[in-house]
Amino acid sequence: xxxxxxxxxxxxxxxxxxxxxxxxxxxxxxxxxxxVVGSGVMAERLSGGNLALALLANTIATGAALVVLISxxxxxxxxxxxxxxxxxxxxxxxxxPATATFYVIVQIAAAIAGVAIAHAMFGMALxxxxxxxxxxxxxxxxxxxxxxxxxxxxxxxxxxxxxxTPALVGLYITAAYWFTASTSFANPAxxxxxxxxxxxxxxxxxxxxxxxxxxxxxxxxxYLMLGWLFEGRATPSTSTHSTSL
Amino acid sequence: xxxxxxxxxxxxxxxxxxxxxxxxxxxxxxxxxxxVVGSGVMAERLSGGNLALALLANTIATGAALVVLISxxxxxxxxxxxxxxxxxxxxxxxxxPATATFYVIVQIAAAIAGVAIAHAMFGMALxxxxxxxxxxxxxxxxxxxxxxxxxxxxxxxxxxxxxxTPALVGLYITAAYWFTASTSFANPAxxxxxxxxxxxxxxxxxxxxxxxxxxxxxxxxxYLMLGWLFEGRATPSTSTHSTSL
Amino acid sequence: xxxxxxxxxxxxxxxxxxxxxxxxxxxxxxxxxxxVVGSGVMAERLSGGNLALALLANTIATGAALVVLISxxxxxxxxxxxxxxxxxxxxxxxxxPATATFYVIVQIAAAIAGVAIAHAMFGMALxxxxxxxxxxxxxxxxxxxxxxxxxxxxxxxxxxxxxxTPALVGLYITAAYWFTASTSFANPAxxxxxxxxxxxxxxxxxxxxxxxxxxxxxxxxxYLMLGWLFEGRATPSTSTHSTSL
Amino acid sequence: xxxxxxxxxxxxxxxxxxxxxxxxxxxxxxxxxxxVVGSGVMAERLSGGNLALALLANTIATGAALVVLISxxxxxxxxxxxxxxxxxxxxxxxxxPATATFYVIVQIAAAIAGVAIAHAMFGMALxxxxxxxxxxxxxxxxxxxxxxxxxxxxxxxxxxxxxxTPALVGLYITAAYWFTASTSFANPAxxxxxxxxxxxxxxxxxxxxxxxxxxxxxxxxxYLMLGWLFEGRATPSTSTHSTSL
Numbered sequence: 001x002x003x004x005x006x007x008x009x010x011x012x013x014x015x016x017x018x019x020x021x022x023x024x025x026x027x028x029x030x031x032x033x034x035x036v037v038g039s040g041v042m043a044e045r046l047s048g049g050n051l052a053l054a055l056l057a058n059t060i061a062t063g064a065a066l067v068v069l070i071s072x073x074x075x076x077x078x079x080x081x082x083x084x085x086x087x088x089x090x091x092x093x094x095x096x097p098a099t100a101t102f103y104v105i106v107q108i109a110a111a112i113a114g115v116a117i118a119h120a121m122f123g124m125a126l127x128x129x130x131x132x133x134x135x136x137x138x139x140x141x142x143x144x145x146x147x148x149x150x151x152x153x154x155x156x157x158x159x160x161x162x163x164x165t166p167a168l169v170g171l172y173i174t175a176a177y178w179f180t181a182s183t184s185f186a187n188p189a190x191x192x193x194x195x196x197x198x199x200x201x202x203x204x205x206x207x208x209x210x211x212x213x214x215x216x217x218x219x220x221x222x223y224l225m226l227g228w229l230f231e232g233r234a235t236p237s238t239s240t241h242s243t244s245l
Numbered sequence: 246x247x248x249x250x251x252x253x254x255x256x257x258x259x260x261x262x263x264x265x266x267x268x269x270x271x272x273x274x275x276x277x278x279x280x281v282v283g284s285g286v287m288a289e290r291l292s293g294g295n296l297a298l299a300l301l302a303n304t305i306a307t308g309a310a311l312v313v314l315i316s317x318x319x320x321x322x323x324x325x326x327x328x329x330x331x332x333x334x335x336x337x338x339x340x341x342p343a344t345a346t347f348y349v350i351v352q353i354a355a356a357i358a359g360v361a362i363a364h365a366m367f368g369m370a371l372x373x374x375x376x377x378x379x380x381x382x383x384x385x386x387x388x389x390x391x392x393x394x395x396x397x398x399x400x401x402x403x404x405x406x407x408x409x410t411p412a413l414v415g416l417y418i419t420a421a422y423w424f425t426a427s428t429s430f431a432n433p434a435x436x437x438x439x440x441x442x443x444x445x446x447x448x449x450x451x452x453x454x455x456x457x458x459x460x461x462x463x464x465x466x467x468y469l470m471l472g473w474l475f476e477g478r479a480t481p482s483t484s485t486h487s488t489s490l
Numbered sequence: 491x492x493x494x495x496x497x498x499x500x501x502x503x504x505x506x507x508x509x510x511x512x513x514x515x516x517x518x519x520x521x522x523x524x525x526v527v528g529s530g531v532m533a534e535r536l537s538g539g540n541l542a543l544a545l546l547a548n549t550i551a552t553g554a555a556l557v558v559l560i561s562x563x564x565x566x567x568x569x570x571x572x573x574x575x576x577x578x579x580x581x582x583x584x585x586x587p588a589t590a591t592f593y594v595i596v597q598i599a600a601a602i603a604g605v606a607i608a609h610a611m612f613g614m615a616l617x618x619x620x621x622x623x624x625x626x627x628x629x630x631x632x633x634x635x636x637x638x639x640x641x642x643x644x645x646x647x648x649x650x651x652x653x654x655t656p657a658l659v660g661l662y663i664t665a666a667y668w669f670t671a672s673t674s675f676a677n678p679a680x681x682x683x684x685x686x687x688x689x690x691x692x693x694x695x696x697x698x699x700x701x702x703x704x705x706x707x708x709x710x711x712x713y714l715m716l717g718w719l720f721e722g723r724a725t726p727s728t729s730t731h732s733t734s735l
Numbered sequence: 736x737x738x739x740x741x742x743x744x745x746x747x748x749x750x751x752x753x754x755x756x757x758x759x760x761x762x763x764x765x766x767x768x769x770x771v772v773g774s775g776v777m778a779e780r781l782s783g784g785n786l787a788l789a790l791l792a793n794t795i796a797t798g799a800a801l802v803v804l805i806s807x808x809x810x811x812x813x814x815x816x817x818x819x820x821x822x823x824x825x826x827x828x829x830x831x832p833a834t835a836t837f838y839v840i841v842q843i844a845a846a847i848a849g850v851a852i853a854h855a856m857f858g859m860a861l862x863x864x865x866x867x868x869x870x871x872x873x874x875x876x877x878x879x880x881x882x883x884x885x886x887x888x889x890x891x892x893x894x895x896x897x898x899x900t901p902a903l904v905g906l907y908i909t910a911a912y913w914f915t916a917s918t919s920f921a922n923p924a925x926x927x928x929x930x931x932x933x934x935x936x937x938x939x940x941x942x943x944x945x946x947x948x949x950x951x952x953x954x955x956x957x958y959l960m961l962g963w964l965f966e967g968r969a970t971p972s973t974s975t976h977s978t979s980l
Contacts, residue, residue, distance in 0.1 A: 023474060031394060038424030047297035052782035056792055057301055061423035063799070064308070064416040071413055072401025076474070121390060121426045123383040138858040145856060149766060156807025161898075163406075168806055170416075171799040171905075178796040179773030181856045229758060229811070268719060276639060283669030292542035302546055306668040309553070309661040316658055317646025321719070366635060366671045368628040408651075415661075513964060521884060528914030537787035547791055551913040554798070554906040561903055562891025566964070611880060611916045613873040653896075660906075 016076055018099070024076035025103055026110035028069045032081050033114025033193050034121075035065035040200035041122045054200055059177040067170035074166060082187040083107055084219045088151050091223040104189070111193035119197065130195050130202030134182060134211070142182035143214035144221075149176060150186045151222035159230040188212045261321055263344070269321035270348055271355035273314045277326050278359025278438050279366075280310035285445035286367045299445055300422065308419035315411035324411075327432040328352055329464045333396050336468040349434070356438035364442065375440050375447030379427060379456070387427035388459035389466075394421060395431045396467035404475040433457045506566055508589070514566035515593055516600035518559045522571050523604025523683050524611075525555035530690035531612045544690055549667040557660035564656060572677040573597055574709045578641050581713040594679070601683035609687065620685050620692030624672060624701070632672035633704035634711075639666060640676045641712035649720040678702045751811055753834070759811035760838055761845035763804045767816050768849025768928050769856075770800035775935035776857045789935055794912040802905035809901060817922040818842055819954045823886050826958040839924070846928035854932065865930050865937030869917060874942070875949045877917035882953035884911060885921045887961060894965040923947045 039061030043054035070079040078095070080086045083104040090100040116126040153172040157165040176184035185191045185203070191212055195205045203211065284306035288299035315324040323340070325331045328349040335345040361371040398417040402410040421429035430436045430448070436457055440450045448456065529551030533544035560569040568585070570576045573594040580590040606616040643662040647655040666674035675681045675693070681702055685695045693701065774796030778789035805814040813830070815821045818839040825835040851861040888907040892900040911919035920926045920938070926947055930940045938946065 020474060020476075027397070027474075031397075034390070035420050035424045038426075039420070042300075042423045042426070043297055046295075046300060048295055050295070050297070050781075050783055050785070050788070052778055052785070052788045052792055053295070053297050053301075055777075055781060056788075056795070057297055057423055059792075059795070060301070060304070061420040065420040065424070068398055068413050068417045068420070071406055071409060072398060072404075072475075075405045117390065118424065121383055121387045121424075123381070123426070136858070138856055142856045145769070145852065152762070152766075153803055153807060159807075160810045161806055164806060168803050172803045175770050175774070175796040175800040175803070178777045178792055179770045179800070179853065179856075181773075181777070181858070229755060229762075230807075231755075265719060265721075272642070272719075276642075279635070280665050280669045283671075284665070287545075287668045287671070288542055291540075291545060293540055295540070295542070298540070298542050298546075302542055302668055305546070305549070306665040310665040310669070313643055313658050313662045313665070316651055316654060317643060317649075317720075320650045362635065363669065366628055366632045366669075368626070368671070510964060510966075517887070517964075521887075524880070525910050525914045528916075529910070532790075532913045532916070533787055536785075536790060538785055540785070540787070543785070543787045543791075547787055547913055550791070550794070551910040555910040555914070558888055558903050558907045558910070561896055561899060562888060562894075562965075565895045607880065608914065611873055611877045611914075613871070613916070 018102070021077040021099075022102060022106050024073040025078075025080065026106045026113075028073040028077070028079055029081040029107050029110035029189060030114035030117065031069055032062075032065060033111045033190065034118045035061050036190065037115050037194065037197050037199065037201050038118035038121060040197075041118065041124070044200040055177065055183065058200065059174055062177065063170040063174035065170075066173055067166045070166035070169055077103075079166075081107060081189070082150075083189050084147055084187060084215045085151070085154065087216065087219045088154075088222055091219070092227070107189040108192055111189040112196060115193045115196050124199075127196045128198040128202075130198045130204050132198070132202045132207075133204045134207040139182045139207070140210045140214045142180035143185060143211045144218045146176050146180045146182065146184035146186040147215045147218035148222055150184075151219065152226060155222065155226040155230045159232065182211070185211055186215060186218075188215050191215070263347070266322040266344075267347060267351050269318040270323075270325065271351045271358075273318040273322070273324055274326040274352045274355035274434060275359035275362065276314055277307075277310060278356045278435065279363045280306050281435065282360050282439065282442050282444065282446050283363035283366060285442075286363065286369070289445040300428065303445065304419055304422040307422065308415040310415075311418055312411045312415035315414055319411060322348075326352060326434070327395075328434050329392055329432060329460045330396070330399065332461065332464045333399075333467055336464070337472070352434040353437055356434040357441060360438045360441050369444075372441045373443040373447075375443045375449050377443070377447045377452075378449045379452040384427045384452070385455045385459045387425035388430060388456045389463045391421050391425045391427065391429035391431040392460045392463035393467055395429075396464065397471060400467065400471040400475045404477065427456070430456055431460060431463075433460050436460070508592070511567040511589075512592060512596050514563040515568075515570065516596045516603075518563040518567070518569055519571040519597050519600035519679060520604035520607065521559055522552075522555060523601045523680065524608045525551050526680065527605050527684065527687050527689065527691050528608035528611060530687075531608065531614070534690040545667065545673065548690065549664055552667065553660040553664035555660075556663055557656045560656035560659055567593075569656075571597060571679070572640075573679050574637055574677060574705045575641070575644065577706065577709045578644075578712055581709070582717070597679040598682055601679040602686060605683045605686050614689075617686045618688040618692075620688045620694050622688070622692045622697075623694045624697040629672045629697070630700045630704045632670035633675060633701045634708045636666050636670045636672065636674035636676040637705045637708035638712055640674075641709065642716060645712065645716040645720045649722065672701070675701055676705060676708075678705050681705070753837070756812040756834075757837060757841050759808040760813075760815065761841045761848075763808040763812070763814055764816040764842050764845035764924060765849035765852065766804055767797075767800060768846045768925065769853045771797050771925065772850050772929065772932050772934065772936050773853035773856060775932075776853065776859070779935040790912065790918065793935065794909055797912065798905040798909035800905075801908055802901045805901035805904055812838075814901075816842060816924070817885075818924050819882055819922060819950045820886070820889065822951065822954045823889075823957055826954070827962070842924040843927055846924040847931060850928045850931050859934075862931045863933040863937075865933045865939050867933070867937045867942075868939045869942040869946070874917045875945045877915035878920060878946045878949035879953045879956075881911050881915045881917065881919035881921040882950045883957055885919075886954065886957035890957065890961040890965045894967065917946070920946055921950060921953075923950050926950070 040058050043057040047054040073079045080103060086100045086103045089095045090097060119126050150172060153168055157168045191208050194201050194203050195208050285303050288302040292299040318324040325348060331345045331348045334340045335342060364371050395417060398413055402413045436453050439446050439448050440453050530548050533547040537544040563569040570593060576590050576593045579585045580587060609616050643658055647658045681698050684691050684693050685698050775793050778792040782789040808814045815838060821835045821838045824830045825832060854861050885907060888903055892903045926943050929936050929938050930943050
């Protein structure tokens with residue numbers, strides 16, 4: 001239907017032009033960051049200092065947004081929204097290195113744009129520098145566990161019930177916001193973008209590298225272990241490189 | 246099965262008489278406003294002044310109600326409940342202008358009736374004038390983003406997973422109540438009706454025009470952009486003008 | 491598979507012996523009351539006097555329980571758990587009067603048993619008399635709206651998406667706990683049983699008759715209106731007398 | 736596809752090597768305990784002493800995690816994660832005694848490991864001794880009811896809608912955390928592991944035996960009663976020994 005070149009499409013999938021994939025990946029990542037940061041600002045303003053209530057609202061908004069965004073953008077771009085996920089699929093050779101590089105650049109740029117739009121909606125400066133330290137080995141371990149669990153969820157869903165991937169990823173993050181000490185960033189693009197908000201969801205730039213390192217380590221660990229655990233392939237009618245149907 | 250004239254039905258859909266469509270659209274919109282305003286009153290009365298808790302209850306009730314109402318009325322009327330959605334489908338030529346006009350009139354009338362019934366259930370005057378100012382460019386931007394995101398959700402769902410449209414719209418609004426500074430009205434009929442309640446969910450009449458303007462602008466933006474992003478059609482067995490299966 | 495006589499089974503359904511139907515209806519109703527009353531007691535004890543938080547917990551537990559109970563008992567008994575629902579189906583001639591009478595007796599007895607078990611789990615006397623007045627026309631109107639909305643939900647689900655009936659009923663009650671001033675009892679058996687607990691979920695016996703009257707009136711109104719609105723039949727492969735697939 | 740010996744696979748299921756089943760069962764149980772204990776620690780730290788809010792967060796994280804873990808590990812191991820569930824299936828002869836023994840050992844070991852990882856993520860000692868007494872007949876009754884209800888949910892789901900088992904189990908536990916006085920441990924491995932955390936989710940070792948006894952009694956009661964209630968078999972294309980599709 002178009003002469004544009006589709007990049008890195010798995011043979012069983014209909015070709016989607018790269019321009020639409022990039023727009024889907026960017027729009028989805030921007031909305032994800034709006035959901036994370038915007039709901040954090042709203043929750044902080046309304047919760048009267050009760051951090052559990054603020055995190056609960058932040059959790060529900062983020063989980064709900066993820067289900068929606070993966071459902072509607074998954075069939076176009078795979079709905080990674082996350083360099084760690086893109087790296088995982090690149091290691092599994094389900095996305096080409098060149099496309100993966102495009103994806104990561106778009107994810108980071110769109111994540112930053114999403115924070116800026118969230119700030120604009122709440123009448124704040126478009127970018128701030130976070131002062132919220134999230135340091136130490138327990139935080140790094142949390143990010144490793146959070147990201148590894150995310151990849152277990154994605155790999156298992158894609159293998160056994162691709163149509164449920166959006167719901168399962170949304171539910172996983174809903175749980176992981178609470179069961180990890182870091183509130184489960186689990187995403188390098190999200191980590192970078194959240195260093196630019198000095199609100200509830202922020203992370204001090206000095207804390208970001210350890211988070212990103214742990215996330216990348218988890219992508220490698222996931223690649224090494226999950227191929228065996230979830231061996232076999234999704235049925236041909238479902239995408240194997242996509243995080244959603 | 247009936248000699249009544251069905252208006253504006255997509256060729257792939259069974260004809261539904263216009264009277265049933267109008268009743269479905271009206272009953273659904275009335276219940277939606279009961280859910281929004283009624284749960285806001287209940288939440289305000291019980292929450293002891295904690296606004297985050299009140300908004301959380303308001304969010305859960307609204308999101309849950311939307312899933313139900315779109316599921317059961319979607320097959321009859323398309324379950325728009327929203328002039329911005331009807332405008333979006335009219336621009337896409339998936340509903341005829343005359344039917345769209347009927348829909349918008351019914352949506353506004355039913356929304357006002359829904360507020361009145363909610364007030365009656367809580368022993369309040371049937372109509373009030375809200376004094377809750379929601380002014381300024383950040384609020385208008387919020388409504389633009391909220392409505393645009395709603396249309397992205399609807400267009401993407403109808404394209405890729407029509408059976409999930411009710412759930413995805415409910416989840417989107419659940420998230421958007423928190424990530425936009427305006428708590429995501431995203432609906433001109435809802436905006437008009439909520440100007441008639443001086444409770445948690447109200448909006449001062451003077452603040453309404455900017456909300457409605459932003460909502461209409463988002464419908465136009467959605468029309469211009471989303472045809473390309475979600476190009477292609479839902480399978481013939483599913484409605485393309487309906488917001489639900 | 492059995493020589494027991496199955497009562498009132500729609501021709502398109504496999505016969506289920508009446509004994510299993512009665513046990514399913516009773517076990518489901520008992521668990522429903524445990525969920526309603528038990529979660530109310532727990533919420534009241536833990537919430538430190540914040541009624542919104544208590545109702546939120548009560549809502550989530552009740553909604554979740556309903557989805558489970560209708561899913562697993564629906565294929566056996568129809569999972570009414572509610573004399574107003576049984577009356578609605580009896581008026582529609584989808585259950586025989588004799589069976590309907592059995593159902594109502596079992597529902598009331600099992601609801602009372604459920605309250606007793608909930609009390610035992612929390613170390614309370616098995617039965618109490620509630621002193622919680624829920625009087626006045628606004629409360630009665632609330633029960634009429636709550637029950638009518640429940641029947642709209644059931645009739646619409648059974649007609650258009652029977653497999654989703656459990657989820658839609660659970661979501662409807664989740665919303666209706668908040669948008670009606672009575673917190674949506676919507677069930678005569680539940681009303682009777684909740685008069686026997688002097689906890690969060692209780693209702694004074696003197697307030698019960700108006701609730702039950704409004705619930706029965708809504709069943710009649712639902713019967714008169716919804717046949718037209720949801721005219722047509724579910725596909726033969728799905729039950730039409732069951733509230734779930 | 737492999738020469739490893741698959742143990743105790745129902746004839747209608749593809750063989751899965753025992754090593755993968757054990758890893759799935761262990762990884763799932765470890766993540767489940769991380770979710771339960773980790774979210775309990777987070778909730779306790781953030782909730783400012785409001786126990787209802789803490790339990791609500793703990794509930795949402797646990798329920799969401801269960802849906803994910805049963806969905807992705809169910810097709811490999813059956814996703815029991817629970818000696819009471821394994822005993823129930825062993826009594827029904829849907830898992831061989833030797834495999835069941837392996838499962839129980841792995842469940843207990845993995846549950847303890849999950850608590851240790853959760854503690855590490857929150858910077859706590861890997862194991863503690865809980866001082867939280869949960870004694871008395873009301874608590875034991877609660878555990879009997881909680882476990883019996885869990886088995887009703889599993890047996891009913893496997894019989895009538897196997898694809899929904901993960902969601903229904905997650906929703907059941909969501910409700911049961913609130914409607915039982917014990918917050919529904921319903922799992923001997925979870926009970927043992929939670930005796931090793933002196934946080935929100937802990938249980939004093941002296942209280943554990945009565946919990947475990949009640950859970951085992953419920954497994955026996957479930958075996959005796961539910962075969963009759965849910966007589967008949969799931970369709971051949973779905974597993975009958977698995978708690979999920």
